[in-house]
Amino acid sequence: MTRLLLVRIAASLLLSWLVLTGVFFLLHLLPGDPGAAFEDPRVPRAQRERLREIYGLDRPLAVQYGRWLAGIATGEWGYSFSQQRPVGAILGETLPPTLLLSATALAVELTVGFALGMLAAVRAHRFVDHLIRACSLALWSVPAFWFGLLLFLLFAIEWRFFPAGGWREVGSRAGALAAGGDIGWHLVLPALALGLPAGAATARFVRATLLEQLSEPFVTSALARGLSPSRVLWRHALRAGLGPITQVAGLSLAALLSGTLAVEVVFAWPGLGRATYEALVARDYPLLLAGTAVSALAVLAGSFVAETIHAALDPRVRDA
């Protein structure tokens, strides 16, 4: 297991480097120069060149890449063009809201996904199963931003059950408990917007995996030995199916992290997705690179964790 872990860590590091390199060069290949951040007809060319020089954009791309990578290795992400602040400080502010939103959305996804998936599997080919499958397919097909906008218009604007965006109320300076309540209250709609469509997908996957396990000979054998159906479902079928489900959940977290962009924009959630979006609009390359790289690294980390848990659960993977 230790060897496997070491191999996986080494592979993840290599992949991280490849991803960071890919992100850097792909963003620089985009039409439009990073110096576009300073484009303004009222600013003389000489001054635009001076700004490019200050931000190191006049250097050859290879030099810029080397400095960027060296910076990241030492935890230095550079300075944001649009905010004139260290990118690290912006990450420090925007990552916690995004992690909170993603983690809550994951909880929603897993709760909804497991509950509905298992119910559908147990009641396979009956009315409840058909209903769950139809609803989950519909929900899964809806784009997150559209679903988010729908929730926003209905529950925040029309019926006003929840706050209309943001993450804290203006001027709220109360204690930690009240602040937590305030944030939690603002979190409901974006977490549902992000978590429900993902939960619908998970429900379908859980159902399919469980049905596959329930048709395995070891289930028939367990039932034949007189074990109760619920014990067979919980202790045998579910456990056997947990491996692939865990992997999907691990990748889900990563997908949720990178999928927060649209939801954060709709709900004015001050997270990394929104900061990345604004960096793209402003051609703020250091921030854009950091936001994209963190999302990409999150996918890698999610995949690493999922595979490791899968290996811990499944001896066939562990000993391979």
Added chain:
Amino acid sequence: MRSSPLVATLAAGVLLVACGSEPDREAGDRRRVESATGVSISDLSGVNELVASDVRFTTDVLDHLFSQLLSEQADFAEHPPTFAPELASSFEWSPDRKTLTFHLRPDAVWSDGAPITAEDVRFTYEAQTSPEVAWSYSHLKDGLADVEVVDPRTVRYRFRESYAYSLVDANEGKILPRHVWGQIPFARWRESADWFREHLVTSGPFVLAEWRPGQHLVLARNDRFYDRALPKLDRVVFRIVPDAATHVDLLASGAIDFACGLTPSDAKRLAKSPDVRVIAFAFRQYDYIAWNTRRPPFDDPEIRRALTLAIDRQGLVDSLFGGFARIASSPIPSLFWAHDRALAPWPYDPREARSILARQGFADRDGDGIVERAGRPFAFELTTNSSNRLRSDAMVLIQAQLQAIGVAATPRTMEIHSLTERNIAHEFDATLSGWAVDTTLDLKAYFHSSEADGGYNFGDYRNNEVDRLLDATRRAASPEAARPDFERLQRILHAEQPYTFLWEPQRICAVRSDLTDVSPNALSSYFNLPEWRRLRATAGSR
């Protein structure tokens, strides 16, 4: 100051948002805190204007945190803009108009109580011209030889030569606090946005009471502002909501009190609401189609004029803007004193357009509906930026109108930075875009031949007389003296149509009806923010 406008009653599942007025309990009196809440798609990009990104919202907010020597007025319909006293109570010119002396108000202090002196003005000039600070508009100070402190209340600007916009240039920029911001060297300014925010003292009618990046900012009354009667509101909140489509819903639901930058369809929707007042006003902006004169047949002024005649601009203004725009006829919008009012826009005349094309050798010889010349069909690509829905819609309608005279235009939308890069490199046929025009009416960047290589003369338009006039308007002794040159310039551009001048869109704001004295203008949507008032005297709940 108590400031918790949201009360959530979980048990009842009801949300009450109390906005507008609330008792100032901390102050211990019964006076009510009058507040208003607005919205912006972008956040404040910093508190130091010399290094903050030049986003309109940032400028709008900083205008009310910091004062300038003088305040430029939006009274430029009949004459160049005038200036009202701000930190300077008066100013005088030397007889040769090369020395300008400002007298500072004796009662002006920073929000920490320190007096605002001539040393602050001198320090600001040093920062504005520092190569390390690299202020984007430092060239505006190129005409200055020096700024001298005469005494704590008197400062003298010495110009290298007298020119039309010397007063505008001298006044450009907010005065910065030397006693605080002078503590860090200029070389560190571009990486110190957080430091400036933590060490913020202001001179305007408001202070920045709270700023949660990406969420909201709160402007509160500056009790040390020299005009004790201002601001009328104690607190102005701006919520940062990047999705502009939701602004109209926030306003209609009462979650916010004012919003600007609305679309004509938003305005139509809000006009039906009795609680909301829509304010549309002329802005110093116009949209155009630039023709790439490097690519025939756009090098021919007659062809460009034919294309203008084929576009029903009034029809487009009516259908797309619903009255919230007017046809443009020149690069100087009609709200400016120098706009040539005798210049009638080219009419919509597709028949004349067809005649011109025929005279220039275009005819539909193969009967496919598209005219050709020397075997080449008249077909081109028309580009615009993808984030502007109105322009995208306009392109489709223009495509149909050009089709009617046998010209095939293919619309294509692009991300704004990619579009600009292609335009600067002259890699386009025709592009639909827009410019906001400064009050100095400096048009050199768009039409001067020296701006064709790497500049914003996208269409590579070249005309020696236009170059001469553009240079002359910059060198004139006074703005008024440049009026004949401005008029001649507009007539040439009208005749040669390097651009088809499309329309001047209005800016649209909307406010809750109980917010009064809101007068946005072509300089800023929040120009008179300190004078805004609330009619309501009692707390409301929404």
